[in-house]
Amino acid sequence: MKKNLFAAILFFIAVLCAGCGMKTSLPSWRHEGFAQLENYKKNFLAGREQVAESHYRKALEEVKRSGDIITISKIYLTKTALHVASLRQTTNDDYLILEAIERDNENQNFYIFINGDFSRVNQNLMPPRYREFLKAGLTGDLSFINKALAEIDDPLSKLIAIGIIVNKRIYNERTLETAITTASLNGWHKPLLAYLAKLQAFYESNNQKDKAELTMRRLKAISN
Amino acid sequence: MQDKNAFKVGLFVIATTIIVSSAIGYLIHKKGVFEKVYTFTLAAKTGDGLTKGMPVLFSGFTIGKVDNVELNDQGIVIIKIKIPKRHSKWIRFDSTFSFDKPLIGAPIISVKTENMSSRPLSEKDVLEIRTVNDINEVIKRIHPILDTITRVAGNIETVSANVAKLTGTFSSKSSILEMAVNDPDSVKSFHESMKSMKVITSRLEDTLKKVDAMADKTDTKIYGSEGALSLANNILKDLIAKLQNLDTTVSNINTISNSTAESTKDLKQLRGEIDITIYSIKELAAKIDDMLPLKKRSDIKLP
Numbered sequence: 114m115k116k117n118l119f120a121a122i123l124f125f126i127a128v129l130c131a132g133c134g135m136k137t138s139l140p141s142w143r144h145e146g147f148a149q150l151e152n153y154k155k156n157f158l159a160g161r162e163q164v165a166e167s168h169y170r171k172a173l174e175e176v177k178r179s180g181d182i183i184t185i186s187k188i189y190l191t192k193t194a195l196h197v198a199s200l201r202q203t204t205n206d207d208y209l210i211l212e213a214i215e216r217d218n219e220n221q222n223f224y225i226f227i228n229g230d231f232s233r234v235n236q237n238l239m240p241p242r243y244r245e246f247l248k249a250g251l252t253g254d255l256s257f258i259n260k261a262l263a264e265i266d267d268p269l270s271k272l273i274a275i276g277i278i279v280n281k282r283i284y285n286e287r288t289l290e291t292a293i294t295t296a297s298l299n300g301w302h303k304p305l306l307a308y309l310a311k312l313q314a315f316y317e318s319n320n321q322k323d324k325a326e327l328t329m330r331r332l333k334a335i336s337n
Numbered sequence: 338m339q340d341k342n343a344f345k346v347g348l349f350v351i352a353t354t355i356i357v358s359s360a361i362g363y364l365i366h367k368k369g370v371f372e373k374v375y376t377f378t379l380a381a382k383t384g385d386g387l388t389k390g391m392p393v394l395f396s397g398f399t400i401g402k403v404d405n406v407e408l409n410d411q412g413i414v415i416i417k418i419k420i421p422k423r424h425s426k427w428i429r430f431d432s433t434f435s436f437d438k439p440l441i442g443a444p445i446i447s448v449k450t451e452n453m454s455s456r457p458l459s460e461k462d463v464l465e466i467r468t469v470n471d472i473n474e475v476i477k478r479i480h481p482i483l484d485t486i487t488r489v490a491g492n493i494e495t496v497s498a499n500v501a502k503l504t505g506t507f508s509s510k511s512s513i514l515e516m517a518v519n520d521p522d523s524v525k526s527f528h529e530s531m532k533s534m535k536v537i538t539s540r541l542e543d544t545l546k547k548v549d550a551m552a553d554k555t556d557t558k559i560y561g562s563e564g565a566l567s568l569a570n571n572i573l574k575d576l577i578a579k580l581q582n583l584d585t586t587v588s589n590i591n592t593i594s595n596s597t598a599e600s601t602k603d604l605k606q607l608r609g610e611i612d613i614t615i616y617s618i619k620e621l622a623a624k625i626d627d628m629l630p631l632k633k634r635s636d637i638k639l640p
Contacts, residue, residue, distance in 0.1 A: 139636065141620055147635045148619075154640070176637070184637050194640045223639050240639065269640050 158301035384414035400424035
């Protein structure tokens with residue numbers, strides 16, 4: 114019994130040391146920047162715009178302390194991606210200004226991707242979660258695209274991908290319902306409302322008045 | 338004794354005789370009896386008006402007189418003038434003599450000397466005298482005026498004749514207007530317009546009376562004790578009273594604002610301290626995070 118306990122303690126200490134050895138300490142601005150950015154994403158998608166904006170500003174403030182242009186560009190691109198995911202218009206001026214100062218291939222590649230110019234995207238520079246979707250997007254085959262969308266694990270990435278494809282006007286009922294389900298599961302009120310409205314418009318344009326009516330009622334019921 | 342008296346009488350007589358003679362002599366001297374007199378000769382075409390004893394004037398002062406007027410063999414009038422020595426200096430060889438016959442007053446001979454430095458006139462020289470006849474000059478000037486007057490009189494006669502004709506024409510017209518316009522129809526229509534103008538004027542008068550009455554009422558409604566102006570006055574007074582109250586309130590608000598400003602400063606300081614505390618806690622959390630094994634690295638990445 115004593116031996117087992119002694120062994121367990123030794124093991125715990127070893128793991129602790131291993132953990133300490135593996136991790137290198139990040140600078141505080143990166144910690145803080147990351148935390149603020151996460152809060153921004155959470156609040157933006159939840160529809161709490163003012164709070165989200167405050168966190169966004171703080172995230173930028175933290176990262177700007179370092180003067181790291183590439184990381185600051187990532188923050189701008191994150192904002193753009195969130196707007197695309199929520200089917201909202203936004204400008205890319207902030208990112209473009211920084212791209213002119215210091216260009217990063219990964220950032221530039223992502224920028225091209227969220228603007229829907231799939232033919233110019235370098236697949237190797239894309240995060241793995243988007244690669245299948247990118248391939249499907251290049252084909253333009255809606256069933257292939259919907260399948261690829263369903264395979265994206267990360268909900269935000271999924272929503273971003275759907276936003277890109279809807280902006281390119283390549284979508285159907287299933288695409289929009291995937292977006293609605295994802296937003297609903299995560300309590301993301303802003304994209305939820307946007308995709309419901311899009312679905313209603315889709316039904317109306319396809320002369321499915323009953324479904325359109327039902328969607329409109331659902332929309333009204335969940336709106337503030 | 339008688340001899341003495343006779344001597345005294347004789348002395349008296351002699352003295353008196355001397356005195357009187359002296360006086361007379363003095364007077365005669367002053368009168369210029371013993372003064373030398375120059376005789377100058379003048380010539381004229383006509384002696385009309387010239388008389389002996391006629392004064393000779395220089396600058397308005399009598400300096401001599403005409404002594405003699407006679408006709409010579411050539412039919413020229415020779416005039417002798419006597420000038421006493423004391424006045425002879427005014428007579429020069431280039432002096433001009435003129436015989437003036439004024440409209441009013443006696444004729445005279447006047448002398449004008451331009452250059453006093455020229456040589457004196459000699460008694461042997463003969464100067465021509467110029468005649469200035471005022472009456473003749475006036476008559477000469479009147480003649481053209483009289484001609485003009487005659488012509489004007491003739492014109493007046495003609496105009497009078499025309500006026501008489503015009504009067505005759507006008508007397509046949511019924512009104513001055515017809516005289517002026519010379520068109521009976523237009524005169525008639527003018528009279529008719531004047532009649533309708535009368536009607537319009539009387540209607541206007543009625544309207545003005547009504548307006549006047551309305552103005553009176555309006556006056557009362559505006560200026561009367563219960564009029565709009567009085568009401569506005571009351572409202573203004575009320576407003577002033579309320580504004581005064583408001584002033585007090587604003588002063589109080591000011592006081593409160595000042596106190597709040599002070600408190601705000603404290604709040605800012607408090608907030609600063611809270612921020613510092615939060616950051617310290619965050620840093621501590623980050624350090625603990627780093628210490629925990631196998632925890633996911635929190636780094637900024639693309640979504």
